Amino acid sequence: MSSKQAVAAAAIASTILGNPLQLGTTSSTPLAVVAFNPPLQQHHRNYASIVLKSSAVSESPSVSADSSDDDNDTDKNNNSNKSWWKEFQLKDSTLAPSVINDFPILATSFDADGKIISPTDKHDDDGKQKKRLVYLDSAATSQKPNAVTSALTAYYEHANSNVHRGAHALSREATEQYEAARDKVSSFINANSRNEIVFTSGATEAINLVATTLSQTCGQPPKNARDLYLTKGDEIIITESEHHSNIVPWQMVAERTGAVLKYVPACSATGGFDLDAFAELITPNTKFVSVQHVSNVLGSINPVDEIVEIVRSKAAPGAKIMLDACQSVPHMGVDVQKLNVDFIAASGHKMCGPTGIGFLWGKESVLNSLPPYKGGGEMIDEVYMDHSTYAPAPARFEAGTPAIAQAIGLGAAIDYLNKIGMERIHDYEVELADYLRRRLEEVKGVTVLGPPVGTERAALCAFVTDAVHPSDLGTFLDVEGVAIRAGHHCCQPLHRALGYSHSARASLYFYNTKEDVDDFISVLEDTLKFFGSLGSDAIDEADSDDNFVPLF
16 A cells, blocks of 8 residues: 555545535524624624535535546636646746745655655655655744744854843843844834834734733723723624634623624625625724734735724724734735724744744834733833832833743844845735636635635635545645645634635745645645545545544
């Protein structure tokens, strides 16, 4: 039995094969909402999500083992120019090759069983050519260039010390590098002041910081009348497409304060943001809006200008807007002054920086109207036995010893991205994303989630297939050296709205090439043909995909 067949046998034995993805036609049931404050029934009537229906998925055609070559060569759209991609060339085809050597991990190779082999070996144990890594999971985390790993090593070898707390040379050097990283983040997003940048462990903590401080009094007026807070009857607006980190914190806020949590249903047909539904949800009681800038599943780019205009004209005076910018800051120029929102949250590890670091940007006046998030050193002004006073932002929100090395590494990542140029990165990724989308569109049995071909999207595509569960697909592709993500991508409500439990996702960054996409499509097509050739008799009846526990 070949290694690929062995993986297939294990996948079949797991009883999660077949077509467990589509949830069926019962999706007309009203969407589940947060029990403590469901939206109005009118909201359900007018804006209930429509399950994405694809004839390819619902019909579940099998690829027969004795399919003729002619059948295999027939495009599902009868496209007479099926091999257009062979002649296709990216306009900026030199970008990825010019940076590839900056990322040593991208030179990783695998043997026939998908195991990492030594960089010094040219062949695996069977004498066959080793397989190269095709990394298509940058939406989960990006790879790190030498400039970043070198900055981390240099800090630990030559400047390791605690910041802000010592008069000696090492402490001064560490402080200078740490605060220089804050300046780099500030400049990168065009903040008004360096004081608007709060280092966090990542975007999740950044969102939780805002949510927790707004609900710290559990809905009661704060002692300091200038502090912002949420209380019973205030409205928080999110969307059904959000990452869990932009849903769960607001559910907690609503439970603590009695605020009303409302959401904009996902537009399952296109992945677009439903501005009409959004406008209807906004009322004079709306105090906070938190939405993603770019969807980590659909790849759709939300219309921030229109969202801001609606909030500023219809919501309560002083209503605040937060953007989850995890999938935008690494891939396009983000100017917070032009966006005219109040907060953005971003992760360093998605933009070539280290893990364990991210940042919250907030308007300085707004940050200083929030109470502290954590208590301890650094965040204080004066401490007495019966009370304490607090430092202004950003120190107010950076209690304790910060992630010094990680912040310095994030600064190095920003230097690296700026050297390439964010406009160049964005333009390259737009073209590469469109190429990926077009190629996936031509793969028989694949349904791509999100905007249609021809619509600008982020450099990622989530998709489902007729023949194989995303977890099994990911395992097969991994054996061939192709790294994708499988699961619900921390977006369970969105997947339910689309009518699927999980999806597979290929995501790109500027170090990916046309050849990466072509190799991925080739392996994907081979894998789907292999599963299709097994025939329905070879597949045990599946319970559902309850046995599948995705990591993300």
